Amino acid sequence: MTVATLAKPRIQQMVKILENILAHRHKNPTYASEELYYELMVKYYRRIMEAVEQERTIVGHTVMSPLEVFYGMGIVPMHLESTSMMMAILLGNYAEFFDAARSFGLTPETCSAHRLLAATVIQNSLPRPDFIVWTNQVCDNTSKSGDAILDLYEIPGIFLDRPYRYTTREVEYFTKELKRLVQFLEEQTGQKMDYDRLSEAVARSQRVTELYREIAELRRNIPAPARNRCFLNSMVVEWLYAGTQEAVEYFELVRDEIKERVDKGVGGIPEERFRILTLFLPPSYEWKLMDWMEQEYGAVSVMEPYCSWWAKGDMDPAKPLESIAEKSFYRSLVRQMHGPSEGIIEDAVQAAIDYKADGSIYFAHIGCRQACALIRSMKDALKDDVGIPMIALDCDIIDPSLSPGEEMRGKLEGFFEMLEDTK
Amino acid sequence: MEQSLKVLEELKEASSPFPQSKAIQAWKAQGKKVVGWICTYIPEEIIEAGGMLPIRVTGAKAEDITEADAYLYANTCTFARGCLELALRKDYDFLDGVVSGTSCDPIRRLFDVWNNYLQTPFRHIVSVPHKITPEAEEFFAQQLRHLKQELEEFFQVDITTDKLRETIKLYNKSRELFRKLYDFRKSGGPLISGTETMEIIQASMRMPRAEFNSQLERLLAELPQRQALSNGDRPRLMVVGSILDRPEFINAIESLGAIVVTDELCTGTRFWWNLTDTTLEPIEALAKRYLNHPPCARMRPFSMRMDFVMGLINEFKVEGVIYEIIKFCDVYGHDKPVMKQKLEDAGIPVLELDLEYGMGGIGQIRTRVEAFLEMMKVGK
Ligand code: SF4
């Protein structure tokens, strides 16, 4: 494996910064799960750094790729969008990356997550994977990014085609795609899939799904027992660690912390004033916005129908590939982003009722066609069926120049005041 | 100035006004149904075999988008918003059904919004695979069987194997005629312009196919008598990219002295290029034909699209490529940098144009094309 010039120092730098954040967290402890989150981030990127240093096989993959299969094969996964995004956040070099994407020729309208990914590849900042696995989950950008990466890195890759509806036929088709994936990985690595290890990974994924649901159940309580950061951290942990013991331990810890607060009758924040349904994702450069909402307005995110909601469905370790395929149709983010709109709209309406939401915030990320396209449908459904208002907050998922935090805070202030008046 | 073609004038007459052309009005007057399709991955043959008239849903003539912006966010491509705009203005109220595909994010969300807010009696979306494998063909055939069944149940019709075979022949006939039409553009002295070709193809999408075929046959018979549109002195261009159905756009290019000799558009070659195999079971044959037609940028791998474009360049002796992208069109936007590089490496100059579908901006296009043609002249 050729190690690209910038990749090694940059990943080392990322690990160093994450270690410093973790040390700071240890010195100033908050919730144990928040510390564990940073421990897991350090561990994840350190493993990639070591794989680069030791020239071990790395599989680059896009969001929602079947991690269980990679862990089952014993190869090191590198989440492409998360890694490039984390790099930009930690090293603070957004401008450099967006410039590189522009010079490469990507239109400025392209989702910034994928402009960033392309930039880190063009610049050789991202550790060069041995091959990539990419899918159409959860958008056109994800499905198109792979083409350029293959071309730029001149590496092999496999695209997984996940169909649209959750029916037996579509699950069968996607299972066949996963069988092709196993064959591809075996060819690339010269190793055989360890099906026992795969089944174990599936069992752990099932455990995480159950924990997600258990947590969702606990979160119905008033006051809301989870802090806003919790859903964001949980989402990232699941993206990077699905199928591992680390994920199980993290979600058990989150469950225990939330349960303890429920048992004591206390909330995640001292004074809860507004119960908010969060739709889609806050900008990655401005997760602090979620802290600010809590501190300044007592606004807690009670449920996130896009990011935290798992519909019905279970995994069976005896049928690992079928189970992983099926999970792609009921799991969070994919069901909502890559299926008919009825799914996400019904989920959001139900969540607004079950979680007694006062209002809803829709993060309108300018680069995301499919999430934004449902803003009006969602707003009408929440208003007509539940009677709650929704604010669409224009932003960009990564690019801070488009919608500075200050601007978003200003708009939210008006929204919370309106909620206050209608109480 | 080229001599006008009598048959083309008749075709334009029958297929206008937009969107409910005279031909569609006449069809409806007989009490027959019309079903709109949104993407070239939807086999028109299945609709036609059910006795319905398949017509293409587009957003042409939705110059200013006002109503659709309230329902589809402003970051959705203007093609999807243009389609919705017309539907919200009730211009598509004459449709008895609409069939879409999961082609790209804007298109599947357009269908969601259409489904949530509009009352078109029959609404269906087909899951279209993103790759071509035996499993994908089989899966797509299942999807098409499902579409057939839904159409049969809703419209109370029988889409028989014989009917399907008949319509497959009818549509194959069009494709053979389109090929002949394109053949007239291959020589140094093309007999038909890019603008006219686009007008002809547009007409096929809004009138009964049998009638269109006989008109096109007449036009093809008329063509050899025509004077060549170039003595080999007009730069030979090809247009590639997002959906483009405005002959005025091609005309703006051609009026500057170039001639558009071919295209890689879903309103051009990608619409008609390959035939359906008449020896196979009809639905299986349609699944194969539609999935394997020259790929939209949504399909993987990218190399298929690249190979098709290179093939066209050689076959039609293309000297320059215009790569147009509708703003917010992710799939064509992603392909552009790599394709541009590969074309330039092969010595083919590329002009990139970012457009708003159906909107003005012709003046700006002219200036850019003019500069491009100048550059091509210098580079010769
Ligand atoms: S933000 Fe939207 S467009 Fe961007 S990667 Fe995520 S789902 Fe895709």
Ligand code: SF4
């Ligand atoms: S122009 Fe692009 S984004 Fe719009 S419908 Fe066509 S392929 Fe999809």
